[in-house]
Amino acid sequence: MERADLLVVHASELLALDHGRPGPAVGKALDDLRIIPDGAVAVTGDRIAAVGATAEINARYTASRVLDAAGRVVMPGFVDPHTHLVFPATREEEFEMRCLGKSYEEIAAAGGGIRNSARKMRGARREDLLARAKSLRRMTLLHGTTTIEAKSGYGLSTESEVLSLEIAREIDDRGDVVPTFLGAHEVPDEHRADRGEYIRIVTEEMIPRVAALGLARFCDVFCEKRVFSIEESRRILVAARTAGLGLKLHADELNPTGGAELAAELRAVSADHLIRVSDTGIRAMARAGVVAVLLPATSYFLGMKAFAPGRRMVSAGVPVALATDLNPGSSMTGNMQFVLTTACLGYGFTVAEAIVAATLNAAYAVGLGEEVGSLAPGKRADLLVLDVPRYRLLAYHHGVNHVATVVHHGEVVA
Numbered sequence: 001m002e003r004a005d006l007l008v009v010h011a012s013e014l015l016a017l018d019h020g021r022p023g024p025a026v027g028k029a030l031d032d033l034r035i036i037p038d039g040a041v042a043v044t045g046d047r048i049a050a051v052g053a054t055a056e057i058n059a060r061y062t063a064s065r066v067l068d069a070a071g072r073v074v075m076p077g078f079v080d081p082h083t084h085l086v087f088p089a090t091r092e093e094e095f096e097m098r099c100l101g102k103s104y105e106e107i108a109a110a111g112g113g114i115r116n117s118a119r120k121m122r123g124a125r126r127e128d129l130l131a132r133a134k135s136l137r138r139m140t141l142l143h144g145t146t147t148i149e150a151k152s153g154y155g156l157s158t159e160s161e162v163l164s165l166e167i168a169r170e171i172d173d174r175g176d177v178v179p180t181f182l183g184a185h186e187v188p189d190e191h192r193a194d195r196g197e198y199i200r201i202v203t204e205e206m207i208p209r210v211a212a213l214g215l216a217r218f219c220d221v222f223c224e225k226r227v228f229s230i231e232e233s234r235r236i237l238v239a240a241r242t243a244g245l246g247l248k249l250h251a252d253e254l255n256p257t258g259g260a261e262l263a264a265e266l267r268a269v270s271a272d273h274l275i276r277v278s279d280t281g282i283r284a285m286a287r288a289g290v291v292a293v294l295l296p297a298t299s300y301f302l303g304m305k306a307f308a309p310g311r312r313m314v315s316a317g318v319p320v321a322l323a324t325d326l327n328p329g330s331s332m333t334g335n336m337q338f339v340l341t342t343a344c345l346g347y348g349f350t351v352a353e354a355i356v357a358a359t360l361n362a363a364y365a366v367g368l369g370e371e372v373g374s375l376a377p378g379k380r381a382d383l384l385v386l387d388v389p390r391y392r393l394l395a396y397h398h399g400v401n402h403v404a405t406v407v408h409h410g411e412v413v414a
Helices: 027-031 056-060 090-101 103-109 112-122 126-142 157-169 195-213 228-244 260-267 279-288 297-303 312-317 338-348 351-357 362-363
Strands: 001-017 036-043 049-055 060-066 073-078 076-079 145-151 177-184 218-223 246-251 268-273 292-295 319-323 383-386 403-408
Touching: 001 049, 001 056, 001 103, 001 383, 027 312, 027 351, 036 056, 036 060, 049 056, 056 060, 090 103, 090 177, 112 157, 126 145, 126 157, 126 403, 157 177, 157 195, 157 362, 177 195, 177 228, 195 228, 218 228, 228 246, 260 268, 260 279, 279 312, 292 312, 292 362, 297 338, 312 319, 312 338, 319 338, 319 351, 319 362, 338 351, 351 362
Parallel strands: 001 060, 001 073, 076 145, 145 177, 177 218, 218 246, 246 268, 268 292, 292 319
Antiparallel strands: 001 036, 036 049, 073 383, 383 403
């Protein structure tokens, strides 16, 4: 018999999500979990050695540690492809303002929102930022997120943007925190009268320094009315691509600006939000293979009546992923289980579609589709044992944490 380090056996439903081909799931494939009844996983080191029925795995492997998952679902760890993990302070006062009728745009115009966080970031201590980010990362892990993207964007100055990315690197655990530079998150107070100068700083100072230090894998831009226009976003993203960074885009969240079309034109890895995306933008993303990262918890938390047209995107062949948008203003949650529920209700997704979007497709949205997101031999051994016997309960029984055990890099960590 072969020797493994860990066996997870007797899962009532093992959700493999392994379609046997590269690339994200699109169309009908999004609804296919590749369920193995009485399933098992063999782990050697930090890699998955084999996946199959328990009888098959037990006949082939022996291990020093065995987890009995009888009566429980086993699935890949969640991949959260859109968060703002590093920030200086919460903004619960703005939440209450929204409860009393103020819109997100009204709060931002009054000096709140991203600029509020930027002002606080300038005076924040490194150790406080690090402690908050570590705490949030631990919380997300306990709720099943084994890989997470982390954006900068609350400093809006070269030094503070670099600091944010340094903190993201410090809390990284062997490639589990994917850093994204978002200096173009907003125009800071001191450059409101001269937007061109701030864009020059982003393209000529921030991006070269971030790239030279190897601090980011991607560059993102908040392409939105009264933030960065299509032309400004294109300039920033072209500079980032020239510097060797992958491209992402906050697109068509509040207004139909053409952000999805720009993401397709530039072959961005993802376009995110997309609440107001046009049919033209949807078709362009489908042709270009741009992953649509949808953020239903943001629509919920902002009290919006509109959700992104997720069902139309799936029908059009766009690869769709889900994320929390964890941030202090518009989505203060790191719980991907909650995101599954809001995606089912807001987009009309099946639970299976939501799970695939939050694992396999989300992995492709951060460039790690060959590494994580499904249970397949050779992939990193990141998996969850859930305290539910059937996968649909994960979204149906909402508001609680169903994660019983987290296996991360082949080790039981929670």
